[in-house]
Amino acid sequence: MDNWLFYTSIAIACWGAVGLLQKLGTNRISSQSLLCWVSIGFLILVPFLLQGTTILNISVQGLLIGLTGGLANGLGSWFLFRSLESGAKASVAIPMTALYPLLTVLLALIFLGERLTPLEWVGVLAALISGVLLSYEKEDQLNAAEVARSAKTHATK
Amino acid sequence: MTNSKSGLAPRWVLYALLCIFWWGVWGFLAKLGSDLMAPLQLQVLFTMGMIPVALIVLVRAGMKIQTDKLGAIYGILNGVLTGLGLLAYYSAMGRQKAAIVGPVTSLFPLITIALAFLFLRERVNRVQAAGIVLALIAAVIFSK
Numbered sequence: 001m002d003n004w005l006f007y008t009s010i011a012i013a014c015w016g017a018v019g020l021l022q023k024l025g026t027n028r029i030s031s032q033s034l035l036c037w038v039s040i041g042f043l044i045l046v047p048f049l050l051q052g053t054t055i056l057n058i059s060v061q062g063l064l065i066g067l068t069g070g071l072a073n074g075l076g077s078w079f080l081f082r083s084l085e086s087g088a089k090a091s092v093a094i095p096m097t098a099l100y101p102l103l104t105v106l107l108a109l110i111f112l113g114e115r116l117t118p119l120e121w122v123g124v125l126a127a128l129i130s131g132v133l134l135s136y137e138k139e140d141q142l143n144a145a146e147v148a149r150s151a152k153t154h155a156t157k
Numbered sequence: 158m159t160n161s162k163s164g165l166a167p168r169w170v171l172y173a174l175l176c177i178f179w180w181g182v183w184g185f186l187a188k189l190g191s192d193l194m195a196p197l198q199l200q201v202l203f204t205m206g207m208i209p210v211a212l213i214v215l216v217r218a219g220m221k222i223q224t225d226k227l228g229a230i231y232g233i234l235n236g237v238l239t240g241l242g243l244l245a246y247y248s249a250m251g252r253q254k255a256a257i258v259g260p261v262t263s264l265f266p267l268i269t270i271a272l273a274f275l276f277l278r279e280r281v282n283r284v285q286a287a288g289i290v291l292a293l294i295a296a297v298i299f300s301k
Contacts, residue, residue, distance in 0.1 A: 003248075003252050004248075004249045004252040004253035004257075004258065005249075005299060005300060007245045007246070007249035007252070008245070008246075008249040008253075008258060008261050008262055010241075010242070010245035011242045011243070011245040011246040011262045012242075012261075012262060012265045012267070013268055014238045014242030014245065015238075015239065015242045015265035015268070016265045016266065016267060016269045016271070016272065017238055017269075017272065018235050018238050018239050018242065018269075019265065019266055019268070019269025019272070020269055020272040020273055020276065020277075021232075021234055021235040021238065022231075022235060023273060023277065024227075024231045025228055025231035025232050025235060028227055028228035029223040029225050029228035029229075029232070030223060032217065032218040033222045033223035033228065033232070034228065034231070034235070035211065035214050035232075036211065036214060036215055036218065036222045037222065037228070037229050037231075037233050037236065038232050038233075038235045038236040038239065039207070039208070039211035039214075040233055040236060041232065041234065041235060041236015041237045041238075041239070041240065042204045042207070042236045042239070042240050043204060043236075044236070044237060045200070045204070045237055045240040045241075049197045049200055050201060052197050053195055053197035053201070054198075055198050055201050055202060058193075058194055058198055058202070059193070061193070062190065062193045062194050062198075063202060065189050065190045065193065065202075066186075066190050066194070066198070066199050066201075066202025066203055066205075067202050067203075067205060067206035068186055068206060069183055069186035069187055069190055069199070069202070069203050069206060070202065070203035070204060070205060070206020071206040071207060071210065072179045072180070072182045072183040072186060072206075073179070073180065073203070073206075073207060074206070074207035074210030074211065075179040076175075076176045076177075076178075076179035076180035076183060077176075077210070078210050078213070079172045079173070079176035079179060080172070080173070080176040081214075082172045083169040083170075083173040083176060084169070086172055087168075087169050088170075088172070088173060093169060093173045096177070097173055097176045097180065098263060098266075099177055100176070100177045100181045100184065100263070101181070101184060101260040101263045102181070102260075103177060103178065103180075103181020103182070103185075104181050104184030104185050104255055104256070104259035104260075105255075105256040105259060107181065107182070107184075107185040107255075108185060108188060108254065108255035108256040109256060112188065112255065114254045114255065114256045116254070116256055116257070119298055120256075120257060120298070120299075122294075122298060123257070123260075123261075123294075123295045123298035124256060124260045124261075124295075126292070126294045126295040126298070127260035127261050127263065127291070128260045128263070129288075129291055130264055130267075130288045130289075130291035130292040130294075130295060131260065131263035131264060131266070131288075133284050133285060133287050133288030133291065134264065134266035134267055134270060134285055134289070134292065135266045136282065136284040136285060136288070137285075
């Protein structure tokens with residue numbers, strides 16, 4: 001197994017578990033509150049990260065890329081949140097936003113001159129479509145979670 | 158359910174497209190950053206970069222966070238695991254094309270589906286089952 005695939009698998013495992021925590025979390029608190037606690041989780045990691053590194057020697061270009069990356073990710077989550085708030089069906093909006101790597105692919109092809117072999121193209125397209133299909137949850141599945149949540153909220157009142 | 162229209166498309170479509178835009182840009186910036194610096198450094202900057210958005214959310218929530226203990230624990234664990242996942246993502250980006258790492262890491266709902274099946278007894282629907290087949294195809298192609 002190539003090194004990159006090893007790291008990719010770790011990312012998939014971590015984020016997959018995050019998906020479950022998100023379900024469990026939003027069953028108990030609002031997604032706004034959850035997002036605040038998630039940010040606290042991010043901040044908790046920082047002192048540990050800084051034990052192994054320093055950010056003092058990073059170029060201005062690097063600083064801008066890193067900070068903008070964080071901002072871009074946060075804004076993405078924010079707009080998904082706003083979309084759901086504005087009446088989007090989760091069963092439509094969430095699979096739709098799972099298309100985001102398509103833009104990353106386009107940007108990498110255009111600005112970084114990345115090229116894919118035909119077989120890699122097949123893999124990339126399969127992964128892109130799969131990402132959309134995997135994030136599809138039926139409306140009644142989502143509603144069941146909603147009902148369970150409100151039942152719990154009432155029970156604790 | 159509100160269906161306020163803003164010009165051509167419902168507002169939620171516009172927001173969903175903005176989400177795709179920013180997440181897509183994030184993947185691209187992750188690649189640029191991973192080629193320039195270590196994953197640990199990138200994650201520190203990344204965290205600082207997302208603080209403004211977290212603050213906006215906090216203000217919109219009226220500076221009040223719900224403090225259900227288990228909810229908070231799930232949230233914090235969510236943040237820590239997302240961060241660890243990001244470190245691995247940056248490590249992968251530094252070693253492989255963004256056009257490959259981006260789509261392949263987006264297969265993570267596969268694990269969520271498996272965990273939700275095991276722990277929450279959630280059923281796998283047909284659309285997801287088709288997604289699992291495609292994910293396996295991608296996995297076979299890239300593990301060669």
